[in-house]
Amino acid sequence: MLRYYLRLSLKSLRRTPGLTALMVCAIALGIAACIVTLTVYHAMSGNPIWWKNNVLYAVTMDSWGADEPHDPQHPTLAPPQLTYTDATALLRSSIPQRKAIMTQMDGMLSGAPGQTVPMQALTRATTKDFFAMFDVPFEYGGAWGGNDLDALPEIVLGKRANDTLFGGTDSVGRTILWNNNRFRVVGVLRDWQPLPRFYDVVDGAFEPPEDAYVPFSWITTLRSVPSGNMDCHTSVAISNYQQLLGSECVWIEMWAQLPSAARRERFRAYVDSYWAAQRRAGRFPRPLNNHLTNVSQWLQVNGVVSSDSRILLRVAFAFLAVCLLNTVGILLTKFLRGAPIVGVRRALGASRRQIFLQHLVEVAVVSIAGGVLGLALGAAGLVGVRAIYAQDSAYGLLAHFDPLGVAWALALAALSTLAAGFYPAWSIGRLPPAGYLRGR
Amino acid sequence: MLKMQDVSKVYRTDLIETHALRNFSLEVKSGQFVAVSGPSGSGKTTFLNVAGLLETFDTGIYELDGQDVSRLSDDARSRMRNEKIGFIFQSFNLIPDLDVYDNVDVPLRYRRMKAAERNQRITKALELVGLASRTKHMPSQLSGGQQQRVAIARAIAGDPALILADEPTGNLDSLMARQVMDLLEQINEMGTTIILVTHDPELARRAQRNIHVVDGLVIDSAPYERRLGADERAGAGGSMPA
Ligand SMILES: Nc1ncnc2c1ncn2[C@@H]1O[C@H](COP(=O)(O)OP(=O)(O)O)[C@@H](O)[C@H]1O
Ligand SMILES: [Mg+2]
Numbered sequence: 001m002l003r004y005y006l007r008l009s010l011k012s013l014r015r016t017p018g019l020t021a022l023m024v025c026a027i028a029l030g031i032a033a034c035i036v037t038l039t040v041y042h043a044m045s046g047n048p049i050w051w052k053n054n055v056l057y058a059v060t061m062d063s064w065g066a067d068e069p070h071d072p073q074h075p076t077l078a079p080p081q082l083t084y085t086d087a088t089a090l091l092r093s094s095i096p097q098r099k100a101i102m103t104q105m106d107g108m109l110s111g112a113p114g115q116t117v118p119m120q121a122l123t124r125a126t127t128k129d130f131f132a133m134f135d136v137p138f139e140y141g142g143a144w145g146g147n148d149l150d151a152l153p154e155i156v157l158g159k160r161a162n163d164t165l166f167g168g169t170d171s172v173g174r175t176i177l178w179n180n181n182r183f184r185v186v187g188v189l190r191d192w193q194p195l196p197r198f199y200d201v202v203d204g205a206f207e208p209p210e211d212a213y214v215p216f217s218w219i220t221t222l223r224s225v226p227s228g229n230m231d232c233h234t235s236v237a238i239s240n241y242q243q244l245l246g247s248e249c250v251w252i253e254m255w256a257q258l259p260s261a262a263r264r265e266r267f268r269a270y271v272d273s274y275w276a277a278q279r280r281a282g283r284f285p286r287p288l289n290n291h292l293t294n295v296s297q298w299l300q301v302n303g304v305v306s307s308d309s310r311i312l313l314r315v316a317f318a319f320l321a322v323c324l325l326n327t328v329g330i331l332l333t334k335f336l337r338g339a340p341i342v343g344v345r346r347a348l349g350a351s352r353r354q355i356f357l358q359h360l361v362e363v364a365v366v367s368i369a370g371g372v373l374g375l376a377l378g379a380a381g382l383v384g385v386r387a388i389y390a391q392d393s394a395y396g397l398l399a400h401f402d403p404l405g406v407a408w409a410l411a412l413a414a415l416s417t418l419a420a421g422f423y424p425a426w427s428i429g430r431l432p433p434a435g436y437l438r439g440r
Numbered sequence: 441m442l443k444m445q446d447v448s449k450v451y452r453t454d455l456i457e458t459h460a461l462r463n464f465s466l467e468v469k470s471g472q473f474v475a476v477s478g479p480s481g482s483g484k485t486t487f488l489n490v491a492g493l494l495e496t497f498d499t500g501i502y503e504l505d506g507q508d509v510s511r512l513s514d515d516a517r518s519r520m521r522n523e524k525i526g527f528i529f530q531s532f533n534l535i536p537d538l539d540v541y542d543n544v545d546v547p548l549r550y551r552r553m554k555a556a557e558r559n560q561r562i563t564k565a566l567e568l569v570g571l572a573s574r575t576k577h578m579p580s581q582l583s584g585g586q587q588q589r590v591a592i593a594r595a596i597a598g599d600p601a602l603i604l605a606d607e608p609t610g611n612l613d614s615l616m617a618r619q620v621m622d623l624l625e626q627i628n629e630m631g632t633t634i635i636l637v638t639h640d641p642e643l644a645r646r647a648q649r650n651i652h653v654v655d656g657l658v659i660d661s662a663p664y665e666r667r668l669g670a671d672e673r674a675g676a677g678g679s680m681p682a
Pocket of ligand 2: 484485486606
């Protein structure tokens with residue numbers, strides 16, 4: 001019966017090619033708009049490490065001054081970064097399964113074979129657990145080892161840096177200069193670009209990934225000044241590196257892997273007792289306000305999803321709704337125009353259900369055509385978005401047009417059009433069979 | 441085959457109520473060929489639509505093939521139409537974008553028959569109406585008489601017990617009309633009950649039984665000859681005084 005309905009649908013659609021094209025285009029445009037905005041929204045709001053959402057926690061501690069909260073608009077939040085003193089102290093805890101502190105650096109890579117011009121390399125200074133904790137994929141080698149606060153001069157290169165400096169070959173074991181200091185390459189990453197860059201939203205959630213990763217202890221050894229955000233609540237002049245490390249300025253992100261509630265509680269207690277001890281020593285004028293925040297909350301708390309994209313999303317769905325309403329109108333008109341023939345079919349024994357199904361199949365054909373065209377248009381639209389954003393930062397957007405996204409888009413297309421076509425198909429099935437036979 | 445007792449049907453619109461059938465009573469035996477006549481607007485089509493389960497009625501009793509149909513669901517009525525009734529309309533009502541074969545196929549599809557059986561029935565029905573060689577023609581490529589023969593083939597393909605024909609010759613010239621009538625007689629001889637609405641006294645005379653409908657009432661169910669005699673004596677034309 002389905003094949004019969006399909007044949008009737010194709011005949012019917014071919015009879016009114018203009019209307020058919022109009023409906024397919026309307027659906028396609030609506031779907032495409034939704035795909036583009038959903039993808040952008042997904043890229044902005046998606047949790048790039050959802051599988052570890054309740055395992056990874058950002059560690060914050062309210063070390064701010066007495067006068068006002070760190071963010072007066074969100075007074076309950078602690079500063080998103082830690083001081084050097086606190087970060088290194090908390091790093092000593094053995095409670096977390098893994099833990100890492102990190103900050104952003106400007107770097108120059110040079111000294112690769114045949115390299116004439118130094119390469120600018122955004123760098124993350126961090127501790128060795130960073131890679132395992134965030135499931136960072138390696139092409140060659142792996143993370144450095146050793147003591148977090150006394151590491152060897154070893155470096156991990158991002159894919160882009162390794163492609164540029166070593167033509168993409170296995171550079172593990174080679175020596176390279178990072179800011180004119182010798183580092184041994186121990187690992188090379190695959191293409192890795194979590195979007196948003198959840199582990200450092202302070203320095204830009206939509207920044208491209210780093211080109212190099214160096215042990216945190218080396219930046220203090222080399223007295224390198226971080227290039228990321230540094231927030232100080234006192235205006236004490238800092239005149240040397242030792243003063244920077246001892247200051248109340250916050251500039252270090254810390255993450256801990258705490259897979260169980262018990263471990264979380266123990267670590268929280270550890271953080272709180274450290275805080276209490278420091279307070280007794282005269283620091284921390286503000287009330288106790290320490291947080292362990294999971295990834296999705298972290299993205300939310302830090303306002304990573306812009307309200308722009310949320311509005312855009314709403315507009316896109318409204319647009320889809322308008323397109324679908326149009327389609328409903330066209331379908332209703334078209335179906336009603338065929339009512340006399342429906343009357344004949346009813347007289348010949350078609351049940352309401354059979355008439356309904358026949359028309360629903362026609363709707364489905366239109367919806368599939370619209371969905372496929374919409375997917376194509378959506379993909380083209382994403383290429384356009386990528387072109388616009390490319391100069392900016394989020395050039396990984398199109399990478400998020402993944403199979404799951406396509407499946408979602410298809411489901412969206414099918415569901416919305418079927419919903420749209422349900423009413424016309426249903427109402428044509430309800431027509432009294434005799435009404436349209438008279439007076440012909 | 442068909443038994444109506446005091447069936448009434450009222451059409452209500454915002455402005456008027458039309459009593460299309462009032463206390464309409466009629467019994468048609470299996471295998472009969474009944475001609476129904478009456479002035480335009482008297483309720484003939486309404487009677488056929490009610491008889492064919494295309495419309496419901498307001499009061500009275502209607503039994504079709506021994507079954508009280510007033511309580512049947514829409515589904516059951518559709519099934520009965522499909523299995524027991526064949527319709528023939530004045531304006532043929534072929535489906536314009538289906539060819540002859542597919543038009544005859546329609547009722548069989550709704551009966552969910554296997555392709556082989558459908559094919560056999562379609563071929564047989566089209567042979568009977570003399571159009572077996574036109575299966576691939578579209579309705580628009582056929583003359584009116586041919587279209588009505590396709591419609592007849594469609595009506596009989598499912599072997600219905602009852603055929604309801606609403607002025608099937610109204611749009612045909614007299615030669616074509618006679619051919620259609622010949623066909624209907626042939627089908628009736630094979631055992632199918634036929635109720636034929638017609639204005640044409642010549643065709644009505646060929647039926648076993650004549651019914652006259654005026655203002656939604658059965659006035660006379662006498663054989664045609666007798667009624668005609670009465671009319672002539674009264675000096676009236678074709679129709680009875682109310
Ligand atoms: N759907 C309808 N709504 C209102 N009145 C109708 C409807 N169908 C038929 N009628 C009226 O019912 C009466 C009987 O009509 P009909 O059965 O078609 O007569 P006939 O077939 O004898 O010409 C007429 O007065 C007609 O106007
Ligand atoms: Mg009529």
